Amino acid sequence: MPNDRHDEIWVGTLLQGEARWVVARTTDLVEEARKRHQTSPVATAALGRLMTGALLLASSLKGEEELTIRLLGDGPLGGVVAVGNAQGEVRGYVHEPFVELPLNEKGKLDVAQAVGQGEFAVSKSLKNGENYTSMVPLVSGEIAEDLVHYLLTSEQIPSAALLGVLVERDFQVAGAAGLLIQLLPGASEACIEKIEEQLKGLTQGISKIAVESSSMEEIVQTLLGGLSYQVLEKRPAGFHCTCSKERIEATLISLGQEGFEEILEDQQAELICHFCNEHYHFDEKELIELYEQAKK
Template sequence: MLLRCPAPVRARPAAFGHRRPARRVACRVVASAAPREDVLLRSLSENAEVSVLVVDGTRLVAEAQHRHKLAPTATAALGRALLGALLMGSFRKEDEQVQITFQGNGLAGSVLAMADTRGNVKGKVGNPNADPPLRADGKLNVGAAVGKGVLAVVRSHPLEPQPYTGMVPIVSGEVAEDLANYLVDSEQTNSALGLGVSLDRHCNVKSAGGWLVQILPFCSEETLEQLEKNLTTMPSVSAMLNDGLTAADITARILAGLGMISEEGNMVPRYGPCEEGPLKQRMVRAVAALGRQEVADIIKTEGKLEVTCDLCQQTYHFSQDEVDAYLDAQAVSVQSRDG
């Protein structure tokens, strides 16, 4: 029996859309109590027939909103993508990475998220100001922000000769349903997926989380029936987080009647990393490709030369001396190799 992964998503559209304040002009950053620590919890049913990942990524999505200065709907779109990539990329082969890209025709443009097996995730949205009108039911219209197009998922590993790429049409643009559809169609993974980002009346991230349920081989009909019952009657993940439930509480709701075994090695997910050393090295390499004269002209005209990372929004400044030193080192390296 196939557990239809899109079913829980379609059955409760409220789980993946969230009410925006009635007046956008009220959106502002205010001081608030710090949310609890983020966590990514991995568990099994007692009969080892169902694997569950649950993430509370409230701080993570709040950081992404702050870094990219995102409008409410753009926050929900990128937040869901980050959480989805995190769930799809964690606890896999060491050093494996997953990248998901929603290339839609909506106001948000391209929405990208990248995650590794250790719970690190980062991403960007093409238009941080994307904020289409609310849906008819008063929810944030993430589907309109993403639009129709293609969802691409790339899994890569340094020891693999080439990455695996899967592509499917965007079904709804609501992110969770599209990722669930991808898992069934491209990876033949019998699974279900839920994601949610909730904003408060000041447009700050109130809660953000998700769950990924995977059916393991030889799962019984009785287990599937109980699991489907749990998923279709369960509140949205953001509603549960807003009510104070922890990742362990949500896992218990998913596995009600099946028992729960928490596995060791739970993670604290985080945004990034874009380590300063490697990042600056890539940036100076890109700057040096402009050539000495072009760099000199920019510094003369602008008074400085700065480069900003699209994924972490960190800006670095480079001097003519730094660029010259890099080009000189490259020239010496070439001479040594050719000599």
Template sequence: METKKDRLVRGTALEGRVRAFAVRTTELVDELRRRHDTYPVATAALGRTVTAAAMMGAMLKGEEELAIAVKGNGPVGRINAEANASGEVRGYVQNPHVHLPSNSLGKLDVAGAVGTEGFIDVIKDLGLKEPYRGSIPIVSGELGEDFTYYFAVSEQTPAAVGLGVLVEPDNSVRVAGGFIIQLLPGLTDSEITEIEHALGTLPSVTALLDQGLEPEDMLRQLLPDAVMMDELEIAFSCSCSREKVEQTLVSLGQQEMERLIEEDEQTEVVCHYCNETYIFNRDELQVILNQAKS
């Protein structure tokens, strides 16, 4: 299958009374799989979370960014994702090496991996003094339903969220993507019923992407009169750097840094988000400590 670039489209329908987002995140999710060596069910759980983050990031403006933490009671542990308004996304899962049998539908058991109890926290940095925080209990662990619930409860916007990741037998990601349909004020009952019917009969996100459909085709299957407003490239991006790691080391305090210099030939710091390893030898740590003191 030819590789298509990850991209997100934004659109509206029913004269602006519906706001819609659809995205392909195949390359992003496969990049995270490679970096974190995730097993299929962990790939699916992480992939669905970062796909939701990519679309929620596209709802932001300028320098705004958001962080999502899925804290379920399942074996994958915590899932973290971050995204911004420019389409840059990163994420990781606490326990990447989780293997579970398929669920009753013969699919990857994402709910079993995530857990059906716990919370999903969304923190948005909107450039204000305090970030916006929303938190909801996990309702299914499948994540699409959970984010649907998040929009209804935390953002008071009825929405439908579809998320999907299809993993190949060799563990690579065949397709990944999703959609968010937000129902705005002014819709009639019959219009809402029509949208609900379209959602109920829509094939899975992965089936649509696997057929070669583009994100805008996915939206038109749900909303025949959808008008595309703009699009955004989606890509993995990590903001870690050697300088930031140095700041983290300084924040450990003088005593801890002196202990590292004394006990270890070299110190390794690994970024959770991208698995990049930063190595500092004793001399480098001493220089960092001396600069922090001065």
């Protein structure tokens, strides 16, 4: 069998255009996030599901537009953040990446417990310069249900979503994927029934499907095979952060003279990007140069 396994996003329609679907394979990018943030299994599952969800939602954005999802829960993770765009780029972090919890009664990583109760917030920064945030209460903390609830209450789009991350015993990500089906205006009752039937008929979780499929085509076929579907777009997906040493320097300069004097006392500084955990080191000489700019 051909082996063509890398992260991708496919977008299409199904049942004579009555619904839009998006499927993302995110195994590699969730594994990269896990390695960067050294997340525990339950934190990997929460972050991986949210990053996958952000990519699914962001698939309908345009150009440079960006979308941020924040899980503002009171559970031990202390909040999870993911930012995605329509190019398939995503980044994210968990406030408390080392949290460990017992498995839930189904023997699965207890993401709901780890997230807790709170808000599901989606912010969009659109190309016309507009930014807006919409917040709905978390309904389950398992993230897929929360995404569906958000789409229905905030954007009036009936949808179905699956998000899954399978973590190995050695903490590595074996598979991660997501599916979003959104009904388009005028979708028939028969269309809704067919989609429900198809999803009910899946014999494996979506993360297991990602593990066992040898290509994106196979993942999509397994998820949507019983529905007549068309593929309209395919694009690569990956972990991508927008930080750089120049951006961090600009942040330091913006502290101004007073803020900077504290940093100078230590004769060196190390700044860490929340989103990708990249460490940026500044020695005394660099700090003095930046300080001169901050004074201006």
